[in-house]
Amino acid sequence: MSVAELKERHIAATATVNALRERLKQRRQALLDTDVAGYARSHGKTAICFGSTDLVCCRTLQGHTGKVYSLDWTLERNRIVSASQDGRLIVWNALTSQKTHAIKLHCAWVMTCAFAPNGQSVACGGLDSACSIFNLNSQVDRDGNIPISRILTGHKGYVSSCQFVPDQETRLITSSGDQTCVLWDVTTGQRISVFGGEFPSGHTTDVLSVSINSSNSNMFVSGSCDATARLWDTRIASRAVRTYHGHEGDVNAVKFFPDGQRFGTGSNDGTCRLFDMRTGHQLQIYSQQHGNNDNDVPIATSIAFSISGRLLFAGYSNGDCYAWDTLVAEVVLNLGSLQNSHEGRISCLGLSADGSALCTGSWDKNLKIWAFGGHRRVI
Amino acid sequence: MEAAAAAGSEAPPPPAPRSPPGYPDLCGRHRLQVEVQILNWEIGFLGQEELESLEGLQSVSGYCKEVNEYVGSHADPLVPLTKKRRKSCRIWRWLWAKLCFNMSWICCFCGCPCPQRRPICTCRHVKNCCCRCRHCGCPNKNCWKASCCRPCCSLRSLSCPECSCGCVWSCSKFTETCSCLKCSSTCCMSRCLCE
Numbered sequence: 258m259s260v261a262e263l264k265e266r267h268i269a270a271t272a273t274v275n276a277l278r279e280r281l282k283q284r285r286q287a288l289l290d291t292d293v294a295g296y297a298r299s300h301g302k303t304a305i306c307f308g309s310t311d312l313v314c315c316r317t318l319q320g321h322t323g324k325v326y327s328l329d330w331t332l333e334r335n336r337i338v339s340a341s342q343d344g345r346l347i348v349w350n351a352l353t354s355q356k357t358h359a360i361k362l363h364c365a366w367v368m369t370c371a372f373a374p375n376g377q378s379v380a381c382g383g384l385d386s387a388c389s390i391f392n393l394n395s396q397v398d399r400d401g402n403i404p405i406s407r408i409l410t411g412h413k414g415y416v417s418s419c420q421f422v423p424d425q426e427t428r429l430i431t432s433s434g435d436q437t438c439v440l441w442d443v444t445t446g447q448r449i450s451v452f453g454g455e456f457p458s459g460h461t462t463d464v465l466s467v468s469i470n471s472s473n474s475n476m477f478v479s480g481s482c483d484a485t486a487r488l489w490d491t492r493i494a495s496r497a498v499r500t501y502h503g504h505e506g507d508v509n510a511v512k513f514f515p516d517g518q519r520f521g522t523g524s525n526d527g528t529c530r531l532f533d534m535r536t537g538h539q540l541q542i543y544s545q546q547h548g549n550n551d552n553d554v555p556i557a558t559s560i561a562f563s564i565s566g567r568l569l570f571a572g573y574s575n576g577d578c579y580a581w582d583t584l585v586a587e588v589v590l591n592l593g594s595l596q597n598s599h600e601g602r603i604s605c606l607g608l609s610a611d612g613s614a615l616c617t618g619s620w621d622k623n624l625k626i627w628a629f630g631g632h633r634r635v636i
Numbered sequence: 637m638e639a640a641a642a643a644g645s646e647a648p649p650p651p652a653p654r655s656p657p658g659y660p661d662l663c664g665r666h667r668l669q670v671e672v673q674i675l676n677w678e679i680g681f682l683g684q685e686e687l688e689s690l691e692g693l694q695s696v697s698g699y700c701k702e703v704n705e706y707v708g709s710h711a712d713p714l715v716p717l718t719k720k721r722r723k724s725c726r727i728w729r730w731l732w733a734k735l736c737f738n739m740s741w742i743c744c745f746c747g748c749p750c751p752q753r754r755p756i757c758t759c760r761h762v763k764n765c766c767c768r769c770r771h772c773g774c775p776n777k778n779c780w781k782a783s784c785c786r787p788c789c790s791l792r793s794l795s796c797p798e799c800s801c802g803c804v805w806s807c808s809k810f811t812e813t814c815s816c817l818k819c820s821s822t823c824c825m826s827r828c829l830c831e
Contacts, residue, residue: 285690
């Protein structure tokens with residue numbers, strides 16, 4: 258076939274794809290009879306009301322000398338690992354603010370970190386295009402550093418996010434600037450599956466975030482610079498199960514809703530959204546009104562749901578950290594306006610395993626822990 | 637000679653640089669082929685799977701209902717809880733407030749689940765009453781002092797924001813205690829919502 262013929266076919270196929278996408282969009286629109294907020298309001302729900310001392314900053318974790326990029330909680334014992342531009346991972350006792358480990362990294366350009374389910378290992382990755390695993394119980398080397406216990410190499414681009422598979426100590430999923438996600442066997446260092454890349458239905462640009470379904474660890478969702486989120490089944494690497502459209506900018510953050518049937522996203526377009534995993538429906542947009550200038554819209558960098566799903570915490574590039582009432586789609590609290598709040602961009606956040614505390618990380622080099630102030634109002 | 641001159645006048649043109657021969661654009665052609673293949677695959681996927689999957693789907697309201705039901709059926713440590721007092725309770729409180737009775741056992745009479753009642757409880761200052769906190773298990777009976785940072789005490793000092801008393805991580809399984817430098821005492825942990 259000649260190049261000219263190929264070009265004609267390309268144009269025709271592109272037009273067909275666009276027409277099908279438009280038809281799909283219209284079919285979905287026809288099913289969009291309401292959203293979560295509309296439904297909740299029609300059933301008498303009102304926004305929850307936070308008092309001035311209901312959520313307080315009860316810890317400031319100081320120690321990093323560079324921007325904090327990522328954090329993760331353990332499943333128990335209330336420890337946090339954080340990764341920073343200073344080239345270190347720090348493991349904190351969240352209750353006492355003490356640092357239990359400070360790991361100097363070979364590559365200072367770290368972008369992500371994660372705790373293993375058993376809390377004995379941490380993983381991190383970044384511009385070195387690799388994911389490094391450290392065993393916290395290892396003997397330190399001559400320089401007092403914890404040695405790498407395993408390095409996962411194979412990505413052709415930076416590692417943007419990593420997460421251990423919840424009920425499997427030896428498996429880890431990474432997302433990368435090479436447009437793929439990879440499932441790894443940590444004990445052997447081998448790639449088990451590659452999601453995207455050469456195969457169709459993969460992301461078409463950098464993948465920025467990943468979230469594994471805690472209700473069904475075979476499923477995970479990824480967010481990308483191609484403005485989509487995609488659902489993957491770890492048993493079927495050849496294609497994405499579903500693609501979720503709607504955002505108008507990079508999808509920086511994805512996180513499953515506590516029921517495992519929905520997930521949230523945060524994007525450069527300044528909005529967070531709630532999608533239904535099984536059907537692809539966009540159930541709700543969480544968005545604030547801003548000025549006409551698109552440059553004024555702060556980007557959503559990180560998200561987390563409270564344990565019931567009633568609250569969606571979202572960190573933004575301007576230092577705001579909104580608590581959205583997910584049911585009525587209203588901002589009920591801005592941690593950025595509270596006493597002792599961060600002084601820079603919120604880059605990461607996460608809930609403790611029992612849902613009683615939120616940790617935020619910022620470009621101001623600190624992490625902060627927020628918890629309920631203890632007063633319960635009786636009216 | 638004339639022939640030589642004629643030949644000289646028809647001398648070949650001076651050498652000039654030549655453009656390289658046109659190589660076939662294999663990469664571009666291959667890239668186009670791959671892109672067409674991907675587009676054809678996507679046409680099949682969108683047409684057969686995506687559009688078909690929408691058939692028989694319920695409208696979005698059904699899934700919104702699921703979200704509402706899930707959220708409503710799960711407790712959340714970070715969400716302020718409000719519950720309405722019974723009308724009779726409100727009347728009692730109003731009455732005692734007007735009469736300024738200083739009877740703690742009645743102050744906490746109206747349905748307050750708190751097992752530990754203050755020795756001093758003026759109904760005008762409801763904030764001092766332990767009714768506001770359901771599980772005030774503070775071992776220190778004088779915890780209403782300004783220096784204490786327990787959240788259940790309305791006179792909680794704001795000078796020790798770092799104190800762990802503000803958190804709700806306390807649990808019967810937890811054994812560590814914090815020490816708040818600013819109030820220079822060992823802060824007790826607040827009650828655990830899981831209890």
